[in-house]
Amino acid sequence: MEWKELEEACAKCDRCSLCQRRTHLVFGDGNRQAKLMLVGEGPGEQEDLQGIPFVGPAGKLLDQMLAIIDLDRKDYYIANIVKCRPPQNRDPLAAEQEACIGWLREQVKLVRPKIILCLGRIAAQRLIDPSYRITREHGQWVQKGGIWMSAIYHPSALLRDESKRPETFDDLLSLRDKLREVQQEN
């Protein structure tokens, strides 16, 4: 599938009940040829209203954090595990993730990233390991299917608990190093 076909098909998706409440489906944003892909769990209120991922308070914090390592949206592609907002920002249910993950798989096939950074536990458990423990394993790198994968705390968690920010800063420095590494391979 090509981007246009994928985006048009996804826009009509009713594979799970989250379609019933959405204002906008939040497909993805950023550079479709980037080496880096960021994956969060699902849209929040602002994302649902605007149809763009990570544009609310958590997204603004994410932008600030990535700016520290000189990254902005032209440097990565960003999407979520589920494309429609779960009510009251609850975690997406396993069945909703299962229904939606195919869209993300198609996005990964088209972007062909060298690195995937999961934003938070839900994405890490879905993409890295179902038993992933974000408190213990954030910042660690694993390679799956030729893609380097890691996770950091979700920016919403960093808004709630500022004490996690220094270790996230270390994880971002590690991301910067990994990006340099994959850039040198080409």
Ligand code: SF4
């Ligand atoms: S969350 Fe995903 S699977 Fe569910 S309706 Fe939205 S796009 Fe479809």
